[in-house]
Amino acid sequence: MSLSVDIEHRFDGFTLKAAFEAPPGVTALFGRSGAGKTTLVNAVAGLLRPDAGRITLKDRVLLDSAAHICLPPHRRRLGYVFQDARLFPHLSVAANLDYGTRYASGGGTAMSRSDVIDLLGLAPLLDRRPRHLSGGETQRVAIGRALLSRPEMLLMDEPLAALDATRKADILPYLERLKTAYNLPILYVSHALDEIARLADTLVLLADGRVHSAGPIRTLLSDPALVPVLGVREAGAVIDARVTHHADDGLTTLRIAAGDLYLPGVQAHVGDVVRVRIRAGDVIIARERPKGLSSVNILPVTVTAVQMGDGPGAAIALDAAGDALLARITARSARDLGLQAGMPCFAVLKATSVAQASIGQHLP
Numbered sequence: 220m221s222l223s224v225d226i227e228h229r230f231d232g233f234t235l236k237a238a239f240e241a242p243p244g245v246t247a248l249f250g251r252s253g254a255g256k257t258t259l260v261n262a263v264a265g266l267l268r269p270d271a272g273r274i275t276l277k278d279r280v281l282l283d284s285a286a287h288i289c290l291p292p293h294r295r296r297l298g299y300v301f302q303d304a305r306l307f308p309h310l311s312v313a314a315n316l317d318y319g320t321r322y323a324s325g326g327g328t329a330m331s332r333s334d335v336i337d338l339l340g341l342a343p344l345l346d347r348r349p350r351h352l353s354g355g356e357t358q359r360v361a362i363g364r365a366l367l368s369r370p371e372m373l374l375m376d377e378p379l380a381a382l383d384a385t386r387k388a389d390i391l392p393y394l395e396r397l398k399t400a401y402n403l404p405i406l407y408v409s410h411a412l413d414e415i416a417r418l419a420d421t422l423v424l425l426a427d428g429r430v431h432s433a434g435p436i437r438t439l440l441s442d443p444a445l446v447p448v449l450g451v452r453e454a455g456a457v458i459d460a461r462v463t464h465h466a467d468d469g470l471t472t473l474r475i476a477a478g479d480l481y482l483p484g485v486q487a488h489v490g491d492v493v494r495v496r497i498r499a500g501d502v503i504i505a506r507e508r509p510k511g512l513s514s515v516n517i518l519p520v521t522v523t524a525v526q527m528g529d530g531p532g533a534a535i536a537l538d539a540a541g542d543a544l545l546a547r548i549t550a551r552s553a554r555d556l557g558l559q560a561g562m563p564c565f566a567v568l569k570a571t572s573v574a575q576a577s578i579g580q581h582l583p
């Protein structure tokens with residue numbers, strides 16, 4: 220286990236009482252505004268001293284209120300990337316990076332300055348001042364500075380929240396590379412499920428200062444019971460698929476265990492494994508294999524669970540030859556089709572419904 224957290228903290232009108240474990244990889248803290256994400260990550264960083272609790276990173280105790288241990292931030296060996304990058308405005312990018320190196324605590328990731336510059340594409344920016352950088356570039360420098368402090372874990376609090384969709388799409392591949400190239404555990408705070416679905420291995424779902432659910436991302440994103448918590452529009456499973464062919468008409472063929480998927484605009488090489496997020500609302504269920512349909516993605520599946528919602532909707536969990544999928548249909552359709560666990564049927568996906576933004580490089 221990389222990080223283990225069990226803390227309590229009370230503000231006027233808000234109580235945080237949360238425990239979770241972050242294994243190696245990217246652990247996402249997800250929850251609505253005010254759920255307690257920043258309070259929790261600040262407690263891990265040492266920027267907030269919780270009323271009570273214990274936090275360990277690998278075998279080091281960062282906080283143990285019973286033993287009166289509370290390491291100051293600079294002794295925790297953590298890199299912190301904030302939503303507002305907090306670069307030094309009077310220093311060049313190079314000097315901002317040097318600042319990270321100067322305060323390297325040692326022991327953490329052994330990335331050299333040139334590794335970091337390459338990984339984050341910073342070479343053309345080194346002589347610039349922060350005011351001459353775009354939002355995405357600024358965040359890349361902030362990440363570089365945090366990495367050069369040789370942290371044992373990176374804490375990222377809404378690092379992309381201030382960026383527009385295009386800049387966000389620009390920076391996500393860098394985060395994916397960071398994750399795959401270096402074995403650095405990351406605690407990633409976000410209220411954007413699309414980012415989390417692309418990056419995270421583990422999901423910790425916070426609600427009202429408590430951990431509502433925690434576990435592997437694939438399990439939680441395909442759990443029909445969590446659809447109302449994750450948001451009915453955003454909920455959807457992630458699956459890994461291998462790129463097998465790019466056709467001249469722009470459609471890419473991706474292989475999953477249940478068959479082939481045909482999706483537009485997949486920017487990955489043949490042979491690459493990519494993570495594809497399929498929103499529950501984009502999946503239609505048919506009892507028999509549909510004929511004469513414009514959709515090209517029809518997969519044989521088995522219903523694994525039916526979750527009727529409080530309103531007109533129902534969430535249906537599906538097994539596609541070992542890959543979990545989720546569909547959101549009306550409760551009326553679920554009843555009319557007589558859907559129940561164990562029933563074989565077909566999942567229909569519109570090719571254009573899986574946006575490029577939902578496709579990320581494979582994160583083992």
Ligand SMILES: Nc1ncnc2c1ncn2[C@@H]1O[C@H](COP(=O)(O)OP(=O)(O)OP(=O)(O)O)[C@@H](O)[C@H]1O
Binds near residue numbers: 252
């Ligand atoms: N210093 C403080 N004093 C009093 N209350 C605070 C303080 N910091 C946070 N809170 C309260 O604690 C609750 C959790 O805040 P927190 O910032 O941790 O939530 P969050 O999940 O990060 O939200 P957001 O996504 O909006 O950043 C909120 O109700 C907030 O008003």
